[in-house]
Structures are given as C-alpha cells and as structure tokens.
Amino acid sequence: MAPVIEVKDLKKSFKTYHRGAGLLEAFKSLVARKHKLVYALKGVSLKVEKGEILGLIGPNGAGKSTLIKILCGVLYPDSGSAKILGFNPWEDRIKYVQNIGVVFGPQKSQLNWDLPAVDTFFFIKELYEVPSKEFGKRLAYFSKLLNVEDLSKRPVRNLSLGERMKCDLIAALLHNPKLVFLDEPTVGVDLISKERIHEFIHKVNKEEGTTFIVTTHDMSDIEKLCKRIVVINKGLAVYDGPLATLKSKFKEKHLEIKLTEKGKPFSFKGCKVLEQKDIILRIEVNTNLQNIEAVMHHILSNYKVLDITITDPEIEEVIKKIYRK
Amino acid sequence: MFRKTLSFVRMGAQNLLAYKFEISLFTIISFLSLSIYYFLWHTIYSYSNTTLVSGFTFSQLMGYYILTNFAGAYFWSDMDSRISDRIRDGKLIVDLARPATLLKTFVATEIGQTLFVLAVQTAPIIIMGVLLFNLRAGSLLSLVLSIISFSIAILLSMIFVFFVGLSSFWLTRYHGVRYARSALTWILCGGVFPLAFLPQFWQKILIILPFQHFVYTPIQIFLGGYTSITALELIGLQIMWLVIFYGLVKLAWPRAMAKFSAAGG
Numbered sequence: 372m373a374p375v376i377e378v379k380d381l382k383k384s385f386k387t388y389h390r391g392a393g394l395l396e397a398f399k400s401l402v403a404r405k406h407k408l409v410y411a412l413k414g415v416s417l418k419v420e421k422g423e424i425l426g427l428i429g430p431n432g433a434g435k436s437t438l439i440k441i442l443c444g445v446l447y448p449d450s451g452s453a454k455i456l457g458f459n460p461w462e463d464r465i466k467y468v469q470n471i472g473v474v475f476g477p478q479k480s481q482l483n484w485d486l487p488a489v490d491t492f493f494f495i496k497e498l499y500e501v502p503s504k505e506f507g508k509r510l511a512y513f514s515k516l517l518n519v520e521d522l523s524k525r526p527v528r529n530l531s532l533g534e535r536m537k538c539d540l541i542a543a544l545l546h547n548p549k550l551v552f553l554d555e556p557t558v559g560v561d562l563i564s565k566e567r568i569h570e571f572i573h574k575v576n577k578e579e580g581t582t583f584i585v586t587t588h589d590m591s592d593i594e595k596l597c598k599r600i601v602v603i604n605k606g607l608a609v610y611d612g613p614l615a616t617l618k619s620k621f622k623e624k625h626l627e628i629k630l631t632e633k634g635k636p637f638s639f640k641g642c643k644v645l646e647q648k649d650i651i652l653r654i655e656v657n658t659n660l661q662n663i664e665a666v667m668h669h670i671l672s673n674y675k676v677l678d679i680t681i682t683d684p685e686i687e688e689v690i691k692k693i694y695r696k
Numbered sequence: 697m698f699r700k701t702l703s704f705v706r707m708g709a710q711n712l713l714a715y716k717f718e719i720s721l722f723t724i725i726s727f728l729s730l731s732i733y734y735f736l737w738h739t740i741y742s743y744s745n746t747t748l749v750s751g752f753t754f755s756q757l758m759g760y761y762i763l764t765n766f767a768g769a770y771f772w773s774d775m776d777s778r779i780s781d782r783i784r785d786g787k788l789i790v791d792l793a794r795p796a797t798l799l800k801t802f803v804a805t806e807i808g809q810t811l812f813v814l815a816v817q818t819a820p821i822i823i824m825g826v827l828l829f830n831l832r833a834g835s836l837l838s839l840v841l842s843i844i845s846f847s848i849a850i851l852l853s854m855i856f857v858f859f860v861g862l863s864s865f866w867l868t869r870y871h872g873v874r875y876a877r878s879a880l881t882w883i884l885c886g887g888v889f890p891l892a893f894l895p896q897f898w899q900k901i902l903i904i905l906p907f908q909h910f911v912y913t914p915i916q917i918f919l920g921g922y923t924s925i926t927a928l929e930l931i932g933l934q935i936m937w938l939v940i941f942y943g944l945v946k947l948a949w950p951r952a953m954a955k956f957s958a959a960g961g
Contacts, residue, residue, distance in 0.1 A: 444793075445792035464792070479789065494706070
C-alpha cells in the first residue's frame with residue numbers, strides 16, 4: 372500500500388526585514404529596508420505509513436510548524452514535492468483538506484469564540500457533508516471519551532484552555548479524516564485531561580486506522596503516543612526512527628551513588644560528575660570510552676557505598692543533546 | 697456544493713445573533729444619521745423655496761436616504777478588516793484548512809450576516825420610510841427589477857471588498873486602505889447624495905466606474921428613475937462588473953497565497 376505521506380526535499384524560506392532599535396533607525400528603514408532570507412526548511416523528506424502516530428519534535432523556530440502548514444496545504448513551499456493521500460496538498464488544497472483534520476494549537480482554534488462549540492460542530496457537519504446519523508454517533512462517542520458532554524453547550528469564550536482543546540480535537544475528527552495533524556495538542560492541559568487526550572488519540576488510531584502527526588514540546592505526549600519520532604532542527608530532519616533507538620543511540624548511563632560518609636572529589640576517565648554534594652554522587656558514564664564495570668570497581672574501592680542505581684538518561688536529556696548539535 | 701455555501705451563510709447569521717446589543721445600537725445610529733439628513737435637507741428645501749432639487753421632491757429624497765441605509769447594511773462590510781486581522785494573527789490557516797475557497801468562506805459568511813442585519817436592523821427603518829415618507833417602488837416592474845439589481849449589488853459589493861481585502865496579503869497594516877475604500881466608494885456609489893446631483897461631467901466619469909452599481913443603480917431602479925430598458929442595461933453592467941471582479945480575484949489569489957507566510961508559530 373502506498374504511504375499516506377510522501378514528501379521529498381521540502382524547502383521554504385521567508386523574507387524578514389531588519390532594522391536597528393530606535394526612531395532614527397525606523398526612519399532609515401523607510402528609505403532603505405534591509406531584508407534577509409530566513410530558511411525555515413532546508414530540504415525535509417518524510418514518509419509516513421497508514422495508521423502511524425508520528426511525533427514531530429524540535430526546538431522553537433526549528434521549522435516544525437512550517438512543515439505542518441505545508442503538509443496541510445495552507446502554505447506554499449519554495450521547492451520540493453509531496454503526495455499525501457494521493458494529493459498535492461497545496462495545489463489540490465480544497466479536495467485534499469476534505470480528507471484531513473487539523474488542530475493548530477491553542478491560539479488558532481477553529482471554534483467560534485462567541486458561540487457554543489456545538490454550533491461549530493454542526494457547521495462542520497454541513498461543511499464536510501457528514502451524514503446526520505454518522506455525525507450524531509461520532510459526536511456522542513467523542514464527547515463521552517473526552518468528557519465534554521456539558522461543555523460543548525457553553526459559549527467557547529467561557530471554556531478553559533484545556534476544555535477548548537478537547538472541543539477542537541472533536542471538531543477536527545467529526546468528518547472521519549484519514550489523516551490528522553495535531554500541532555501542540557496538550558499545551559495548557561492538566562494531567563488528567565492530557566491522559567484522556569492520549570487515550571482518545573490511541574482509540575481513534577486503533578479503531579479507525581487514522582494516521583496522526585503530532586508536534587509537541589511535551590515529552591509525555593511522545594512517550595505515550597508515538598512509536599516513531601522525527602526530530603527537526605534548524606530546518607532539517609536530524610533524526611527519523613523509533614523512539615527506543617533514539618534512546619539507545621546515546622551511550623550514556625547515569626550512576627547515582629549514596630555514600631555512608633563524605634568522600635574525596637570524584638574523577639575517572641570517561642566519566643562526568645553531574646553532582647557531588649555530601650553523601651550524594653551523581654555521574655554520567657560514556658560507555659564508548661569506559662565500561663560500567665571499571666567505574667563500579669573504582670567507586671567501590673575508593674568510597675564507602677550505601678547504594679548504587681544505574682539509569683538510562685531521561686528522554687528530555689536525549690532530546691536536549693540532539694537540539695544542541 | 698450549495699450545502700457547503702449555506703453552512704457559511706448560517707454561521708454568519710449565528711455570529712451576529714451573539715451580538716444583540718450591537719444590532720440594536722446600529723438601528724439607533726441609523727435613525728440618528730437619517731434625522732441629520734432630514735434636518736439638513738429640510739433647511740435647504742425651505743430656504744431655497746423650492747419643491748424639486750435635481751428632480752427629487754423632499755420626501756423622495758428622504759426615501760432615497762432610507763434606501764441608502766438599506767444598502768449600507770451590505771456596503772459597510774468589515775470583511776476586509778477581518779481578512780487582514782486573520783492574516784496578522786495567523787488564524788487564516790484555520791480558514792485555509794477548510795474545504796472551500798477563501799472567497800466563498802468570507803463572502804458566504806458575510807451574506808449570512810447581511811441577510812440578518814437587513815431583516816432585523818434595517819426593517820424598522822424601511823417601515824418608517826413607508827409610513828412617513830410614502831416610500832414606494834416606481835411600479836411593480838421596477839420593484840421586481842430592483843430586487844434583481846439589489847441581489848447582484850450585494851454580491852458585487854462583497855466581491856469588491858474581498859478583492860480590495862486581498863491587498864492585506866502584501867501590506868503589514870491594512871486599515872488605511874480600508875478607510876479609503878469605505879469613505880471614498882461610499883461617496884462615489886451615491887451613499888452621501890444621489891449622483892444626479894453631480895455635474896454632467898462627473899456623472900459621465902462615474903458611469904464607467906463600478907461604484908454606482910453597488911448602491912445608486914438598484915436604488916434608482918426601485919424608485920423608478922429609469923425606463924425598464926435602461927434598468928435592464930444597468931443590470932447587464934452590474935453583471936459585467938461581477939464577472940470582472942470575480943476574474944480579478946481569481947487572478948490575484950495564487951499570487952496572494954504565494955505571498956502568504958502564515959505568521960506566528
């Protein structure tokens with residue numbers, strides 16, 4: 372089966388105008404404006420199969436949102452090709468978006484601010500020509516899953532951020548899209564609601580085979596939802612693969628040692644001291660340079676040890692390392 | 697196809713329903729501005745001791761102003777500002793992610809709002825015109841023709857506003873263009889006084905411009921200011937301008953989209 376998304380070498384640049392601070396500079400810029408091209412995407416290729424939940428991560432300004440917008444067909448790239456669900460998103464925009472669902476984060480809700488969310492739901496029913504029976508069934512099911520049955524009858528402006536997010540999620544899925552883009556779906560959402568949203572996405576993914584593309588800064592989204600992640604940094608896809616591989620790619624192990632009494636300052640080849648305070652010693656071992664056994668031996672023969680724990684670095688640490696590259 | 701369009705129309709009307717206070721406020725303001733015209737022209741007519749100004753009796757002229765008030769309901773659109781706002785805060789991508797052209801999205805929503813405004817906000821003023829100033833259609837035929845002409849005028853003026861609004865894809869700040877657009881065209885389309893008041897020279901210039909077809913043409917057809925043949929010719933011109941502006945929008949749209957950079961995250 373053909374992949375749901377196949378994009379090759381997407382590039383996008385923006386023109387930005389530069390000027391110094393102050394009134395004088397403002398006048399100067401009236402006469403001669405200096406502009407600079409900023410490359411948001413420098414050639415991103417991506418392939419996504421049906422039924423995947425793909426996590427798209429990267430630091431601010433890395434190009435995630437630009438990529439999502441191009442994939443949704445709302446932004447023209449400078450160059451590159453794409454075939455998504457058999458369409459070119461930006462050239463066949465209207466036919467293409469009929470088949471996708473989008474949540475563009477909390478600031479760009481598609482709900483009508485002054486009306487209850489149900490009004491937007493019914494609007495979507497008409498716009499996407501969803502049969503009444505199917506619409507009723509889906510709306511009831513989703514509302515129950517996300518626990519918003521009463522909320523959707525209050526004006527959207529009276530809802531909290533998390534409640535709005537949930538209604539937006541429903542709005543994006545009512546027309547049974549084959550592919551759904553979620554741009555930061557859990558910003559400002561409390562832990563319980565977050566869990567509900569995770570469950571919800573899993574359920575829809577499983578029951579309907581919907582493909583999801585999720586961008587996020589929240590690592591719990593990644594760990595709960597995505598088997599595969601793509602890391603975007605400085606306009607390039609710097610990693611594309613399973614989450615587990617990404618973790619194991621980094622050979623560092625963390626050792627946390629509790630001592631019975633304060634010891635001398637720690638120093639050993641291939642090790643980095645993260646913290647040494649009183650009886651606590653935390654070190655990071657680069658297993659390419661040094662094996663754990665030797666480190667343990669060194670510690671046990673030089674310190675009086677109460678307890679040792681060996682852990683993999685947190686996913687956050689791993690991501691930070693990629694970002695810094 | 698039609699169902700999609702209708703969904704926008706309905707949303708537009710629902711939007712306005714949320715602002716009941718604003719609607720009643722506008723009705724009051726309409727009454728105020730009409731009474732200013734009333735006193736102004738009352739003074740002019742009595743001071744110059746005449747019953748006719750450029751072929752208008754006093755109560756015909758008041759009827760004219762009441763109809764410009766009706767036309768104002770579709771002419772005073774803030775659709776272009778809404779486009780510009782949504783470009784500035786990046787929310788336009790939400791509209792673009794829907795299966796409809798942006799033209800349809802905005803014009804259909806606007807039509808929904810307008811129909812609602814016409815029904816609720818303008819109706820009391822029309823009734824006042826009928827009762828106080830003997831506001832009547834010139835004949836049954838001119839009533840029928842004016843309904844056709846008004847319908848085209850609504851569509852025409854909205855496509856025009858959309859077209860001008862597209863310039864906000866190129867401009868950082870659109871509001872200047874908006875004021876120019878609404879103030880200037882309101883005079884040129886006969887909103888401030890009947891174009892028959894102008895010297896022949898200006899009338900000849902205005903006839904080749906599209907503006908009078910937004911307001912003046914349908915009002916004059918209603919009041920029976922034209923023979924039916926002239927009225928049909930004018931409706932033909934309205935349709936011509938409709939096609940021209942539609943073509944201009946289609947021409948400008950890909951360029952606007954190429955310029956669009958979806959600001960803000």
